[in-house]
Amino acid sequence: xxxxxxxxxxxxxxxxxxxxxxxxxxxxxxxxxxxxxxxxxxxxxxxxxxxxxxxxxxxxxxxxxxxxxxxxxxxxxxxxxxxxxxxxxxxxxxxxxxxxxxxxxxxxxxxxxxxxxxxxxxxxxxxxxxxxxxxxxxxxxxxxxxxxxxxxxxxxxxxxxxxxxxxxxxxxxxxxxxxxxxxxxxxxxxxxxxxxxxxxxxxxxxxxxxxxxxxxxxxxxxxxxxxxxxxxxxxxxxxxxxxxxxxxxxxxxxxxxxxxxxxxxxxxxxxxxxxxxxxxxx
Amino acid sequence: xxxxxxxxxxxxxxxxxxxxxxxxxxxxxxxxxxxxxxxxxxxxxxxxxxxxxxxxxxxxxxxxxxxxxxxxxxxxxxxxxxxxxxxxxxxxxxxxxxxxxxxxxxxxxxxxxxxxxxxxxxxxxxxxxxxxxxxxxxxxxxxxxxxxxxxxxxxxxxxxxxxxxxxxxxxxxxxxxxxxxxxxxxxxxxxxxxxxxxxxxxxxxxxxxxxxxxxxxxxxxxxxxxxxxxxxxxxxxxxxxxxxxxxxxxxxxxxxxxxxxxxxxxxxxxxxxxxxxxxxxxxxxxxxxxxxxxxxxxxxxxxxxxxxxxxxxxxxxxxxxx
Numbered sequence: 001x002x003x004x005x006x007x008x009x010x011x012x013x014x015x016x017x018x019x020x021x022x023x024x025x026x027x028x029x030x031x032x033x034x035x036x037x038x039x040x041x042x043x044x045x046x047x048x049x050x051x052x053x054x055x056x057x058x059x060x061x062x063x064x065x066x067x068x069x070x071x072x073x074x075x076x077x078x079x080x081x082x083x084x085x086x087x088x089x090x091x092x093x094x095x096x097x098x099x100x101x102x103x104x105x106x107x108x109x110x111x112x113x114x115x116x117x118x119x120x121x122x123x124x125x126x127x128x129x130x131x132x133x134x135x136x137x138x139x140x141x142x143x144x145x146x147x148x149x150x151x152x153x154x155x156x157x158x159x160x161x162x163x164x165x166x167x168x169x170x171x172x173x174x175x176x177x178x179x180x181x182x183x184x185x186x187x188x189x190x191x192x193x194x195x196x197x198x199x200x201x202x203x204x205x206x207x208x209x210x211x212x213x214x215x216x217x218x219x220x221x222x223x224x225x226x227x228x229x230x231x232x233x234x235x236x237x238x239x240x241x242x243x244x245x246x247x248x249x250x251x252x253x254x255x256x257x258x259x260x261x262x263x264x265x266x267x268x269x270x271x272x273x274x275x276x277x278x279x280x281x282x
Numbered sequence: 283x284x285x286x287x288x289x290x291x292x293x294x295x296x297x298x299x300x301x302x303x304x305x306x307x308x309x310x311x312x313x314x315x316x317x318x319x320x321x322x323x324x325x326x327x328x329x330x331x332x333x334x335x336x337x338x339x340x341x342x343x344x345x346x347x348x349x350x351x352x353x354x355x356x357x358x359x360x361x362x363x364x365x366x367x368x369x370x371x372x373x374x375x376x377x378x379x380x381x382x383x384x385x386x387x388x389x390x391x392x393x394x395x396x397x398x399x400x401x402x403x404x405x406x407x408x409x410x411x412x413x414x415x416x417x418x419x420x421x422x423x424x425x426x427x428x429x430x431x432x433x434x435x436x437x438x439x440x441x442x443x444x445x446x447x448x449x450x451x452x453x454x455x456x457x458x459x460x461x462x463x464x465x466x467x468x469x470x471x472x473x474x475x476x477x478x479x480x481x482x483x484x485x486x487x488x489x490x491x492x493x494x495x496x497x498x499x500x501x502x503x504x505x506x507x508x509x510x511x512x513x514x515x516x517x518x519x520x521x522x523x524x525x526x527x528x529x530x531x532x533x534x535x536x537x538x539x540x541x542x543x544x545x546x547x548x549x550x551x552x553x554x555x556x557x558x559x560x561x562x563x564x565x566x567x568x569x570x571x572x573x574x575x576x577x578x579x580x581x582x583x584x585x586x587x588x589x590x591x592x593x594x595x596x597x598x599x600x601x602x603x604x
Contacts, residue, residue, distance in 0.1 A: 007484050007487070008484050010484070010486065011484035011485045011486035011487065014486045014489075015378075015382055015485065015486065017374060018374040018375070018377045018378035018382055019378055019382070020374070021370070021371045021372075021373075021374025021375050021378065022374070022375050022378050022379070022391055022395065024371055025371055025372075025375055025395050025398065025453075025456050025457075025460075026394055026395070028398070028453045029394065029395075029397060029398050029401075031409070031413065032401055032405065032406065032409045035409055035412070035413055036405060036408075036409070039412075083305070084305050084308055084309070085309075087301075087302050087305035087306075088302070088305045088306040088308065088309045090302050091299075091302035091303055091305065091306040092306060094299075094302065095299065095303075098303075100303060100306055100307065100310070101306070103310050104306045104309050104310060107309055107310045107312070107313040107314075108309055109574065109578055110313050110571060110574060110575070111309070111312060111313050111316075112574075113506075113509050113510075113513075113570055113571075113573075113574035114313075114316065114513070114567060114570060114571075115512070115513025115514070115515065115540060115566055115567070115570055116513070116515065117513070117515040117540050117543050117544060117563070117566070118316065118320070118513070118563050118566055118567045118570075119316070120543075120547075121319070121320065121323075121543070121547070121560060121563045122315065122316045122319050122320070124547075125319035125320075125322075125323055125560075126315070126319065129323075145312055148309060148312065149309070152309055174291075176291055176294040176295060176298065177294070177295040177298045177299070178294060178295070178297075178298035178301075181298070181302075202400060205402075206401075206402025206403065206404065206405070207402070207403075208402070208403065208404045208515075208516045209403070209515040209516055209540070209544060212544055212547065212548065213547045213548050216548070233402065233404050236404050236405075236408060237404055237407075237516065237520075240404075240407065240408050240411055240412075240520065241411075241520065248412070251408055252408065255404070255405045255408050258402055258404070258405065259401065259402070259405055262400055262401075262402060263400065266397075266400050270393075
């Protein structure tokens with residue numbers, strides 16, 4: 001074989017390897033989905049959504065308290081993180097050269113990389129240790145800390161895509177800086193910012209580690225924010241590590257519900273992005 | 283009148299700057315707060331054990347004797363193994379998607395590989411416990427006896443252990459490395475490839491030229507994956523076996539820093555115990571801080587080289603989650 005055809009053959013070989021890598025990565029994806037859907041569906045029933053957990057040894061029951069708990073904790077996180085992340089993003093985009101803006105960009109990236117379990121310790125020291133008991137609020141705080149950097153960075157990025165002439169137009173008409181930022185720039189960038197928020201929600205919805213020692217768990221139904229609160233992810237963990245078949249069954253059902261929840265956020269984010277791209281193209 | 287209104291406007295603008303600046307400052311304060319809380323809560327342990335904390339191998343909460351070496355070992359070993367598996371695959375994906383894939387396949391394949399990042403850690407853990415661990419156990423039992431006596435493969439046939447943890451971690455890290463590496467390859471100017479082709483290069487040789495151009499960014503992508511692997515908690519906790527020991531064996535149950543936090547934090551009965559755990563958290567924070575800063579710098583050096591190319595790399599991990 002000539003040298004050049006050998007090189008071509010080798011190139012071909014590497015190309016096939018790369019395609020193989022894609023297929024190889026899709027194998028676990030397929031497997032995980034297959035099991036979650038198969039095991040989850042066969043265990044999922046109406047009771048799962050409406051009933052409370054049964055004591056050990058009794059079959060049946062559901063995770064009603066954990067599902068509601070998860071939604072409450074995620075809601076708390078969003079209520080705290082969206083305003084902070086959004087306004088911080090506005091600042092960074094309005095004063096990009098300020099020292100604080102550089103610091104925010106850097107720390108947001110740092111925060112994004114902090115292991116979620118460490119965020120949990122932080123929230124523990126902040127909201128559990130002083131009052132000496134676990135609470136839903138502490139859980140929401142921990143998840144909120146994880147949302148903020150994503151929202152801040154995406155808000156900044158999206159605001160920077162809005163033509164500066166819009167701001168100048170508003171200022172020329174006599175609007176204040178605040179008016180220009182919140183009534184002109186922000187609405188123009190809103191669809192993209194929504195994407196950022198949805199991405200952040202998708203990321204925290206499946207988190208377990210930050211909740212382990214913040215919102216902890218609760219066998220009972222509660223909506224009190226100053227009390228420990230059950231969450232879907234924590235419940236899946238306890239059930240998965242237990243020795244009971246019926247609990248394993250419920251853990252799979254919980255995983256199916258959780259994955260569905262995360263994917264609703266992800267798909268929504270994608271749809272919003274898609275629409276945004278189409279808008280910008282025309 | 284116009285003077286007073288313009289003065290009012292500049293006062294308004296100052297309020298705006300201070301108001302939004304306050305929220306911006308909050309973001310900085312959160313990170314500073316993490317460092318401060320971790321340091322403060324771990325003082326007791328730092329004062330008592332000093333550096334020997336990181337050399338000791340006994341972890342005995344009852345006797346109040348804490349050594350964290352097995353956890354550090356477990357974290358580093360499992361992450362290194364995971365990277366060994368994930369790096370070639372992730373780079374293969376990045377190359378295929380940015381250089382080789384037919385255009386109509388590109389978006390759906392990118393979506394599917396990034397979907398790997400959207401699966402919650404606890405779901406990987408659940409899958410690991412009930413699907414992957416039995417497979418690993420079976421493989422271990424099927425191994426020839428001679429092989430099972432070597433230090434790398436020794437250990438009881440439990441299924442849980444280093445191998446299962448490294449496999450789960452590898453799957454979780456792939457989407458992060460591949461999506462950043464793809465961004466890096468996208469930022470490499472086409473002239474690099476064209477020049478290679480003009481010199482008679484094959485496709486692979488042209489890709490190599492592009493990769494060489496973006497090598498710092500690709501290294502950054504790999505290190506970013508390392509940061510993720512080191513901090514990963516739930517899935518690893520569920521499959522690694524949770525047994526503090528320093529061993530090379532792939533099949534012995536071991537422990538990681540994140541896992542010991544997940545398992546023991548709420549059970550810490552004494553102040554010293556809690557403080558020792560927080561110190562592990564502090565080091566985990568410090569390691570990921572260094573790793574993430576390094577990877578950002580490396581990625582940034584490539585993607586910003588062409589001067590202010592439209593895309594900022596910072597939001598990439600977030601994008602991977604979408």
